[in-house]
Amino acid sequence: MASLWRYLLAGLGLAAVLAGILVAVYLTAPRSAQPVGPDVSRTKKTDNGLYVASFVPERGVVRQGELESWVLTLKTKTGASVERAAIAISGGMPQHNHGLPTSPQATDYLGEGRYRIEGLKFTMSGWWQLRFAISSGAGSDTVLFNVVL
Amino acid sequence: MRRLFRFLALTVIVLLAGCGKPDFSDAEKKTIASLSLNTLPPLKPDTTNRFADVPAAAALGSTLFFDVGLSRDGTVSCSTCHKIDRQFQDDLPQAVGVGRTNRRTMPLAGVARDPWFFWDGRRDSLWAQALTPLENPLEQAGNRTAYAHYMKARFGERYERIFGPLPDFSGIPLNASPLGTDTEKAAWNAMSGAQRDAINGVYANIGKAIAAFERSIEPGPTRFDRFALDLATGAEPKGDAVFSREEILGLKLFIGKGNCVTCHNGPRFTDNGFHNTGVPPAADLPPDRGRVDAVAQVEADPFNCFGAYRDGEASACGELRFMVKDAPELVRAYKTPSLRGAAARPPYMHAGQFSSLDEVVAHYAKAAPSVEGTSEIHPLRLSDRERAALVAFLKTLAE
Numbered sequence: 272m273a274s275l276w277r278y279l280l281a282g283l284g285l286a287a288v289l290a291g292i293l294v295a296v297y298l299t300a301p302r303s304a305q306p307v308g309p310d311v312s313r314t315k316k317t318d319n320g321l322y323v324a325s326f327v328p329e330r331g332v333v334r335q336g337e338l339e340s341w342v343l344t345l346k347t348k349t350g351a352s353v354e355r356a357a358i359a360i361s362g363g364m365p366q367h368n369h370g371l372p373t374s375p376q377a378t379d380y381l382g383e384g385r386y387r388i389e390g391l392k393f394t395m396s397g398w399w400q401l402r403f404a405i406s407s408g409a410g411s412d413t414v415l416f417n418v419v420l
Numbered sequence: 421m422r423r424l425f426r427f428l429a430l431t432v433i434v435l436l437a438g439c440g441k442p443d444f445s446d447a448e449k450k451t452i453a454s455l456s457l458n459t460l461p462p463l464k465p466d467t468t469n470r471f472a473d474v475p476a477a478a479a480l481g482s483t484l485f486f487d488v489g490l491s492r493d494g495t496v497s498c499s500t501c502h503k504i505d506r507q508f509q510d511d512l513p514q515a516v517g518v519g520r521t522n523r524r525t526m527p528l529a530g531v532a533r534d535p536w537f538f539w540d541g542r543r544d545s546l547w548a549q550a551l552t553p554l555e556n557p558l559e560q561a562g563n564r565t566a567y568a569h570y571m572k573a574r575f576g577e578r579y580e581r582i583f584g585p586l587p588d589f590s591g592i593p594l595n596a597s598p599l600g601t602d603t604e605k606a607a608w609n610a611m612s613g614a615q616r617d618a619i620n621g622v623y624a625n626i627g628k629a630i631a632a633f634e635r636s637i638e639p640g641p642t643r644f645d646r647f648a649l650d651l652a653t654g655a656e657p658k659g660d661a662v663f664s665r666e667e668i669l670g671l672k673l674f675i676g677k678g679n680c681v682t683c684h685n686g687p688r689f690t691d692n693g694f695h696n697t698g699v700p701p702a703a704d705l706p707p708d709r710g711r712v713d714a715v716a717q718v719e720a721d722p723f724n725c726f727g728a729y730r731d732g733e734a735s736a737c738g739e740l741r742f743m744v745k746d747a748p749e750l751v752r753a754y755k756t757p758s759l760r761g762a763a764a765r766p767p768y769m770h771a772g773q774f775s776s777l778d779e780v781v782a783h784y785a786k787a788a789p790s791v792e793g794t795s796e797i798h799p800l801r802l803s804d805r806e807r808a809a810l811v812a813f814l815k816t817l818a819e
Contacts, residue, residue, distance in 0.1 A: 335685075335686070336686060336691065336692065338738040338739065338742065367682060367796060368794070368796065369695070369749050369796055370744070370747050370749060371744065372691075372693045372694075372744065373739075373742040373743065373744060374742050374743065374744050374745065375742060376742065389738070389742065390738060390741065390742025392742075394685075394691040394692065394693045395682050395683070395685055395691050396451075396685070397682065
């Protein structure tokens with residue numbers, strides 16, 4: 272009889288240790304186990320290395336669901352401002368197979384290689400991509416920015 | 421030794437019991453908070469309508485909304501289809517005015533926050549929207565000069581107190597419109613440019629008064645909002661703010677595996693965008709291609725944001741200016757409806773294709789391809805229990 276109890280208790284003990292390990296793993300693991308995210312850097316070399324582009328929200332913060340302006344700054348490899356560039360913008364959400372909900376445009380040249388990109392709207396949280404096709408006297412190149420909300 | 425085992429056994433029991441409690445990750449909590457009605461920002465001013473927040477205009481708009489005099493045969497008003505005691509909709513698969521239309525009446529709670537109006541977004545302001553049913557032969561079926569004459573005869577003084585003097589009506593035909601019957605069109609074309617502009621101005625003001633009224637139609641808090649508030653503040657939910665296990669599972673599916681929250685997001689459960697979700701066409705209706713056909717219509721509308729009847733600056737026209745004009749995903753794309761109150765107002769979708777939430781959830785699980793264009797919905801593996809849970813959660817948005 273006594274040995275039965277011992278087995279039972281030992282069993283319970285084992286279960287407790289197992290549960291403890293599980294809890295430890297559960298508590299230490301990152302909560303929403305996301306795969307390694309895309310590169311969200313705001314400054315990048317363009318695909319063929321012609322320009323260095325940086326892309327930031329004009330007001331500093333991104334607000335979901337509202338029309339926003341961002342600023343695209345273009346410099347050459349040597350750091351000179353790129354003026355009179357023609358810029359075409361496309362993009363979408365790669366995980367939802369849809370494009371952008373608006374068609375943003377470069378509406379203004381602000382000097383020092385800075386272009387205002389108006390009409391951006393991020394309608395949902397998640398991984399967005401913005402592709403810029405840039406051409407100027409220095410040549411044509413493309414660059415892709417990831418924005419994760 | 422015994423004591424240690426007893427302690428361990430107790431911990432196991434406590435841990436197991438803990439699993440039944442609602443447990444949300446930080447990311448889930450953040451999403452739930454973003455859906456809660458208390459995150460709805462205050463309504464922004466509408467600079468394209470300088471009467472939007474003028475109380476006398478809203479009062480006149482409310483009168484007009486319920487006035488059957490604003491129709492060809494004096495039998496139909498906005499409220500014929502947008503019924504005040506039915507969430508401003510009519511429970512029909514397709515609306516019926518002077519004739520039967522091809523689309524379902526949309527509920528109006530929170531509509532003033534939208535950038536686009538109608539299932540396909542073929543109007544870009546609340547006031548321009550209101551002008552469309554007035555002249556639609558299947559809805560109110562009237563015409564522009566008849567409405568202007570009616571305003572003068574019935575509401576002349578009230579109108580002038582708000583909008584300023586009415587134009588000179590001498591020589592204005594009783595029935596004329598660029599959209600009416602052949603005789604009405606001919607009568608419209610015979611008017612001078614100044615006369616047409618004056619009548620369009622009165623007509624736009626009718627829309628602006630109605631829009632001012634509609635701005636007051638807002639969604640109210642539901643069981644879900646009480647639950648979300650308690651979750652955010654860490655308070656123990658009481659009374660109907662307590663969610664059943666099934667409702668919690670439904671909420672988790674809605675913001676998780678079901679992907680619903682990708683489109684039905686924010687405190688109104690809509691991204692204000694257009695999506696092809698593979699909803700099949702309703703039988704016996706003419707072809708309906710959704711957003712793709714609305715682009716040209718909103719561009720051609722003389723009452724759009726770029727038009728002469730807008731108040732304020734053109735800088736308010738960003739939505740129209742940066743509108744997507746040609747993309748394959750506009751084909752059979754429809755506006756994401758708010759899900760607040762949806763459980764209490766079947767049928768569903770742009771032409772009332774589904775008669776229950778069970779059918780809606782079954783549609784999302786199956787994700788049948790679209791008859792035209794590409795559906796953004798991917799099939800979901802949902803057990804019967806999970807389907808019922810999603811429906812149970814949607815009901816908390818209507819209680």
